[in-house]
Amino acid sequence: MKSRIGPFIIAGVAITALISLGFVAMNLVGQKGNRPTVGSQAPDFQLELYKDYRADLPETAQLSALQGKIVVINFWGSWCPECHVEAEALQRVYEKFRGRDVVFLGVDYLDTETEAYRYLTRYAITYANGIDVQQKISTLYRITAAPETFIVGRDGRVSAVIIGGTTEEALSQQLESVLAQ
Amino acid sequence: MKKLMLAALLTLIAILALQSTPLHAQGTSPEIDDDVRTVAKKLNCPTCSGRNLADCPTETCLQWKGEIRAQLDSGKSTNEVVTYFQDRFGAGVLQEPPKAGSTLLLWLVPIGAAFILISSGMLVAQRLSKNKAATVTQPTAPAADDFTAQIEAQIKDAL
Numbered sequence: 208m209k210s211r212i213g214p215f216i217i218a219g220v221a222i223t224a225l226i227s228l229g230f231v232a233m234n235l236v237g238q239k240g241n242r243p244t245v246g247s248q249a250p251d252f253q254l255e256l257y258k259d260y261r262a263d264l265p266e267t268a269q270l271s272a273l274q275g276k277i278v279v280i281n282f283w284g285s286w287c288p289e290c291h292v293e294a295e296a297l298q299r300v301y302e303k304f305r306g307r308d309v310v311f312l313g314v315d316y317l318d319t320e321t322e323a324y325r326y327l328t329r330y331a332i333t334y335a336n337g338i339d340v341q342q343k344i345s346t347l348y349r350i351t352a353a354p355e356t357f358i359v360g361r362d363g364r365v366s367a368v369i370i371g372g373t374t375e376e377a378l379s380q381q382l383e384s385v386l387a388q
Numbered sequence: 389m390k391k392l393m394l395a396a397l398l399t400l401i402a403i404l405a406l407q408s409t410p411l412h413a414q415g416t417s418p419e420i421d422d423d424v425r426t427v428a429k430k431l432n433c434p435t436c437s438g439r440n441l442a443d444c445p446t447e448t449c450l451q452w453k454g455e456i457r458a459q460l461d462s463g464k465s466t467n468e469v470v471t472y473f474q475d476r477f478g479a480g481v482l483q484e485p486p487k488a489g490s491t492l493l494l495w496l497v498p499i500g501a502a503f504i505l506i507s508s509g510m511l512v513a514q515r516l517s518k519n520k521a522a523t524v525t526q527p528t529a530p531a532a533d534d535f536t537a538q539i540e541a542q543i544k545d546a547l
Contacts, residue, residue, distance in 0.1 A: 218508065220505075220508075222504050284448070285451070286446075286447040286448040286451055287447075288447075317434045317435065317448055317477065318451070319451050319452060319454070319455040321454075321455060321458065322451050322454075322455075338476070340475075340476065341475070341476070341477060341478035342477060342478050342480070343478075
């Protein structure tokens, strides 16, 4: 008798397990995965720039339209303490390299507009900054925390990935190295 | 068979356990007024997995609650404020994902899984009761295969 009911229980559990496994797999693929690595093509995106923070770029900046230039993509949030620490350094590096075909794009991550403007004003930031609408860009770049910075070379490939905060010296060195390539 | 069933059950439990994510922030949220709480209850903390915005004390959530207050003060309804957050941060911030598109699976999978388990349970119960009844009412049947083999052997001998 045991052998007659066994297959039904196993089938039920197996089907439920398969459905759950599929669900978990979908979750893992959708949310985690790998972030772009050095040498890989930088995922293209559109960034809606904040008013007064366009730095000669159109209202919506597109990464692929900047090919031929070096692009520094910095993910930040006004709620993130480490972003506050690196904010002034980023602005100084931007000022140092802006005349050398280097574009900075600040991607505001999980932030409210009020707090974002307060942050940008506080650190006198002048480079292009915009909101990551519906977390589309942070999903593309697999951002799990802020700050994170990507340097994209003239060929549109990722030249450097900085997880966590950076300093004026470190970022300058990395940019010099990418410029020399 | 028992070992196989146990393995299948353990696998299922392990898979389900994988889906629960630990909370990254702990503590209690500072007091917020009822209107803000009504909206915040409908939203998730964006940085702690599965935690309600209303109960989360992280810096991000404090800012979001401040934004809710500001928007309510500007005359927006609670639904309009929720829509603002959904438009800006995506459907993932909603405590209850919309019953449409890809998030429809979030609703269908648990219902489907429950349906399959209940159906399997009922089928098993039905089988068990049928077998019980058969054991009680049926007289002991002769072993059909043995009987046929005997007849066949006798026919062979006769020939």
